[in-house]
Amino acid sequence: MSPDADSAIRDPYAFAGHGEFRERIRHLLAQSVLPHADEWERSTRIPAKGWRALGEQGLLGFGHSGEDFLRSAVFLEELGRTGYAGVRAAVGVHAYMAASYLELFGTAEQKATYLPRIRSGELVVALAISEDEAGSDLSRLATEALTADESGRYVNGCKRPVANGSQADLIVTLVRTRQATSERGLTGASLVLVDAHSPGVTRRPEPMLGMRSADVCRIDFDQVKVGHDQLLGRQDRALMHLMKALDFERLVAGILAVGGVHSCLALLGAFVREHRVGGAPLAAKQAVKHRLADLVAEFELVRHFAYRAAWRHSQGDLDSQTASILKLKATELAVETAQVCVQYHGARGYAEGSAAARHYRDAMAGTIAAGASELMRDMIFEGMSYEL
Secondary structure, three states, X not given: OOOOOOOOOOOOOOOOOHHHHHHHHHHHHHHHOOOOHHHHHHHOOOOHHHHHHHHHOOOOOOOOOOOHHHHHHHHXXXXXXXXXXXXXXXXXXXXHHHHHHHHHHOOHHHHHHHHHXXXXXXXXXXXXXXXXXXXXXXXXXXXXXXXXXXXXXXXEEEEEEEOOOOOOOEEEEEEEOOOOOOOOOOOOEEEEEEEOOOOOEEEEEOOOOOOHHHOOEEEEEEEEEEEHHHEEOOOOOHHHHHHHHHHHHHHHHHHHHHHHHHHHHHHHHHHHHHOEEOOEEHHHOHHHHHHHHHHHHHHHHHHHXXXXXXXXXXXXXXXXXXXXXXXXXXXXXXXXXXXXXXXXXXHHHHOOOOHHHHHHHHHHHHOOOOOOHHHHHHHHHHOOOOOO
């Protein structure tokens, strides 16, 4: 039950050397991630040497746009296919989600200062957007940098959850830079680049039920100084930036989830063929075969859609509805597949430390991060062009 990696991918989604590239990525991940992933799960973070190893292998530097992103799509799927969602979340945030804000909105100087070190793994980056009262609804944003002087602004507030929180050197942070004039909308907000080692930055680990190696933390800011050159993009116009960046985040999250489903299906398929009930493999039961057939069919459809979305992004044509559809369907399929995997494994699948249990506890987080499923459905509805 492990679909061939390239059988479903055809032009225009493929590129020259597509198959060879996929095999190389799979080999590099087998060297750089798989031998260490269980230890990273236990320690709840990728250590500095792990980040540097990923950088040295060139795994943190694939492109965010054009045909280069088609290579990123292969990397992201294969990263998800390792079966360690915490690792994929940490790397996805570092190399894509947080880094995209610099790619999209950074000045030439900011890009030159940070991006090479992010790609090498020398500098770890986090993305601090959500708060207790400002998740899907960012209009209730409380973290602010209202006080300013000639040298910069002062950030005060709390962000949670933040992946890569304890290891981050740089934090892309959403703050209010102008007092809101109404309770509606994200007015007067900006993005700033916070040096994570600045006085006033406090990090507290807040391990999640799943995605344990994602290094999730609460980060408090107490009069943290950010210079004017640490403003990212246009002041007071963060909403405009977020609308563009969040579509990219959801594309990345969706492709990572596709890889996770692939991994879970492979685990499930191997188990039902090997495990015997009443003298016959579990896979001999028609109900089991049909349940897995449904999952594989859904997987193939979502995977095709993921590469179509990646191709559209490579053409500069990704829209919010496409990104939302992919993120919704891929992450919810991951939950469904993980539930079946645990159910068919029985008690052994629910045991702490089992691969089935890891898939099960990780999957739910995907339906929450980068916009909950309910928000995705709202956005899909709002983007409808069909007559009702």
